[in-house]
Amino acid sequence: MAAAVSLRDVHKRFGEVEVLKGVSFEVAPGEVVAIIGRSGSGKSTALRCVNRLETIQSGEIELCGRRVDDPALDLRALRRDVGMVFQSYNLFPHLTVAENITLAPRRVRRTPPAEARRIAEEVLARVGLSDKIDAYPEQLSGGQQQRVAIARSLAMEPKVMLFDEVTSALDPHLTGEVLKVMETLAKGGMTMLVVTHEMAFARRVADRVIFMHTGKVWETGPGSMLADPQTPELKEFLANGL
Amino acid sequence: MGGFTLTHFLYLLQATGWTVVLTLLAFVLGCLAGFLVMLARTAQARWVRGLSGLYVDVVQGTPLLIVLFLIYFGLALFGFELPAIVAAALSLMIYCSAFLGEIWRGCVQSVPRTQTEASECLGLSRWQTLRDVVLPQAMRIATPPTVGFLVQVLKNTSLASVVGFVELTRASQVINNSLFQPFLVFGIAGLLYFALCYPLSRLSRALERKLNGGRRQPA
Amino acid sequence: MRYQFDFGALLPYWSDFLDGALTTLTMTAFAVVFGLVIGILCAIGRRSASPLLQRLCGFYVELIRNTPYIIQIFFIFFGLSSIGLRLPIFAAAVLTLVVNVGAYTAEIVRAGMDTIHPGQIEAAQALGLSQPQIYWDVILRPALERVYPALTGQFVLMMLASSITSQISAEELTAVANNVQSFSFRAFETYIVVAVLYLALAVLLKLAFYGFGQLIFPRRRRLGTPL
Numbered sequence: 271m272a273a274a275v276s277l278r279d280v281h282k283r284f285g286e287v288e289v290l291k292g293v294s295f296e297v298a299p300g301e302v303v304a305i306i307g308r309s310g311s312g313k314s315t316a317l318r319c320v321n322r323l324e325t326i327q328s329g330e331i332e333l334c335g336r337r338v339d340d341p342a343l344d345l346r347a348l349r350r351d352v353g354m355v356f357q358s359y360n361l362f363p364h365l366t367v368a369e370n371i372t373l374a375p376r377r378v379r380r381t382p383p384a385e386a387r388r389i390a391e392e393v394l395a396r397v398g399l400s401d402k403i404d405a406y407p408e409q410l411s412g413g414q415q416q417r418v419a420i421a422r423s424l425a426m427e428p429k430v431m432l433f434d435e436v437t438s439a440l441d442p443h444l445t446g447e448v449l450k451v452m453e454t455l456a457k458g459g460m461t462m463l464v465v466t467h468e469m470a471f472a473r474r475v476a477d478r479v480i481f482m483h484t485g486k487v488w489e490t491g492p493g494s495m496l497a498d499p500q501t502p503e504l505k506e507f508l509a510n511g512l
Numbered sequence: 513m514g515g516f517t518l519t520h521f522l523y524l525l526q527a528t529g530w531t532v533v534l535t536l537l538a539f540v541l542g543c544l545a546g547f548l549v550m551l552a553r554t555a556q557a558r559w560v561r562g563l564s565g566l567y568v569d570v571v572q573g574t575p576l577l578i579v580l581f582l583i584y585f586g587l588a589l590f591g592f593e594l595p596a597i598v599a600a601a602l603s604l605m606i607y608c609s610a611f612l613g614e615i616w617r618g619c620v621q622s623v624p625r626t627q628t629e630a631s632e633c634l635g636l637s638r639w640q641t642l643r644d645v646v647l648p649q650a651m652r653i654a655t656p657p658t659v660g661f662l663v664q665v666l667k668n669t670s671l672a673s674v675v676g677f678v679e680l681t682r683a684s685q686v687i688n689n690s691l692f693q694p695f696l697v698f699g700i701a702g703l704l705y706f707a708l709c710y711p712l713s714r715l716s717r718a719l720e721r722k723l724n725g726g727r728r729q730p731a
Numbered sequence: 732m733r734y735q736f737d738f739g740a741l742l743p744y745w746s747d748f749l750d751g752a753l754t755t756l757t758m759t760a761f762a763v764v765f766g767l768v769i770g771i772l773c774a775i776g777r778r779s780a781s782p783l784l785q786r787l788c789g790f791y792v793e794l795i796r797n798t799p800y801i802i803q804i805f806f807i808f809f810g811l812s813s814i815g816l817r818l819p820i821f822a823a824a825v826l827t828l829v830v831n832v833g834a835y836t837a838e839i840v841r842a843g844m845d846t847i848h849p850g851q852i853e854a855a856q857a858l859g860l861s862q863p864q865i866y867w868d869v870i871l872r873p874a875l876e877r878v879y880p881a882l883t884g885q886f887v888l889m890m891l892a893s894s895i896t897s898q899i900s901a902e903e904l905t906a907v908a909n910n911v912q913s914f915s916f917r918a919f920e921t922y923i924v925v926a927v928l929y930l931a932l933a934v935l936l937k938l939a940f941y942g943f944g945q946l947i948f949p950r951r952r953r954l955g956t957p958l
Contacts, residue, residue: 323853323856346859347859350859352857354854358848360851360854362855364872364873364876364948365950373858377868378859573891574929575892575893575894578922581905585918585919585922586918586922588918590919668799669799674898681799681805685805688809692813694805694806694809694812695806695814698802698805698806698809698810702798705797705798705799705802709798710793710797713796713797
């Protein structure tokens with residue numbers, strides 16, 4: 271079966287600094303892949319290249335059978351199939367939760383308002399926030415805002431979901447509710463690429479873990495790999511608790 | 513450039529000199545009056561704050577031209593024969609006092625309360641606190657908007673032309689009335705104003721950047 | 732020599748004062764609408780990718796903000812009529828107001844747009860929204876809500892500045908004042924009355940803007956906090 275996401279020998283530079291030095295990996299449909307590594311290892315950059323929030327200098331990236339690096343690509347059409355959740359939630363502060371969620375379906379898919387609202391109610395139920403449908407983001411806690419952000423992406427029925435350190439900005443007691451939602455999504459068969467610092471989550475929920483170091487894929491394996499690291503760099507990374 | 517000669521240009525330059533004189537006169541007077549307004553707006557007594565607040569609202573809610581007419585035509589009826597420059601300077605002083613007073617009030621109030629508290633704990637009086645602790649800090653904050661306001665004053669001196677004072681605007685009207693080349697004459701006048709105002713605007717922005725960029729937040 | 736105040740002498744002119752106030756308000760209304768459009772377009776222009784557009788809009792804004800309004804009025808009005816374009820005075824006055832307030836609006840709106848966090852734009856891109864959709868829903872709408880107080884404050888200032896259009900014989904409130912005082916020989920009383928009328932107009936305008944803001948910004952109405 272064709273991979274949902276595939277990166278082949280991807281190189282990316284920021285000015286003089288090369289951040290990705292030949293990254294290759296694949297994510298199969300329905301698979302949950304966690305990417306771990308220190309800050310500066312290139313993990314967030316690799317993720318952001320997948321939906322072309324960053325452009326690459328060489329290599330190939332394929333998403334749902336289409337080449338992301340192709341300049342002639344209809345990027346917006348592609349982005350409808352990929353959902354992304356950010357570390358800083360990025361909810362639109364001037365819109366209610368419902369309006370945040372229905373904005374894209376109404377504008378991009380031209381879904382009628384009543385139908386869009388129904389979709390919003392459904393995705394909010396999936397993340398456990400039905401009662402907050404008409405609240406404004408500033409009235410919600412960090413964990414609630416992040417769950418709304420997940421719901422907002424789900425409303426577009428993506429085939430793949432990208433998570434960029436989505437619990438890193440949260441107070442520790444709030445990460446649990448977000449991770450629980452992500453676990454439910456994973457069990458429901460969503461294809462997920464998750465950049466995270468939550469080792470326990472990676473071990474329990476991910477089908478595969480990728481450890482990135484200095485812009486390369488350093489070690490990869492099932493979640494159990496975290497209990498039995500092969501390379502010294504991964505050993506050191508896990509030992510430092512980062 | 514038919515008709516517009518060097519003589520005309522020199523006439524405009526001379527008038528520009530008067531613009532600068534009026535600006536400085538109004539600004540200096542306005543600063544003094546504005547300082548008093550600021551003190552009143554931050555006074556302990558509520559009635560003083562209220563009355564000065566009313567003064568600010570009234571001045572800020574009246575067109576400068578009307579204030580000018582009130583002083584020029586109005587005071588004439590009381591027997592005061594005011595030369596145009598005096599009426600203009602007085603009107604601008606009132607205008608400045610209200611706006612500068614408010615700007616400076618904001619700057620004084622943005623000095624953290626903790627500074628005043630620390631100072632009073634050390635035993636300084638309210639006046640000493642103001643003079644030695646609050647004002648020096650407030651003045652640094654106030655410099656960019658005050659320089660920016662100077663630009664407003666300079667532009668507003670153009671209204672003095674309406675009561676006959678021969679500054680740059682009046683001079684350009686005089687020349688246009690004989691040459692009938694409004695694009696040229698008012699264009700040159702505009703450029704002369706621009707030459708005076710733009711550097712000040714840039715300075716104000718640069719000062720503001722330096723202020724916000726270089727500030728170290730106290731612990 | 733004591734001066735005898737006689738406000739009563741102004742009573743016969745009450746309808747003139749009213750007409751003048753209405754003209755001022757009408758001018759302001761037109762100028763607000765068109766000035767806002769120009770300002771938004773210019774703010775977008777200053778943030779565009781094209782260096783030519785950036786420089787053009789920047790030049791317009793700096794030119795207007797660093798020259799007196801009365802010179803702008805003379806340049807536009809007498810300049811246009813010197814090349815044969817004799818606009819009706821009301822239209823010319825509104826034109827000068829629009830040109831003037833457009834520049835100040837552009838600066839305020841641009842500052843508002845600069846406060847929009849790039850993450851917001853990325854989130855909108857990730858959702859597949861188009862550039863124009865992003866501009867409207869994610870950049871302009873919150874920016875306008877955020878700078879609404881500064882924007883409406885500028886419009887009130889513009890209403891007060893409209894008094895200068897009396898210099899090209901626009902029949903607004905200041906022109907009425909000049910006429911009445913020359914007929915009634917009551918300069919002081921006339922200008923006091925007109926000052927009070929301007930104050931009333933300013934208060935009226937502020938209230939109207941406040942009410943309108945509550946209407947179009949539901950977040951502001953419900954939460955009462957700044958964005």
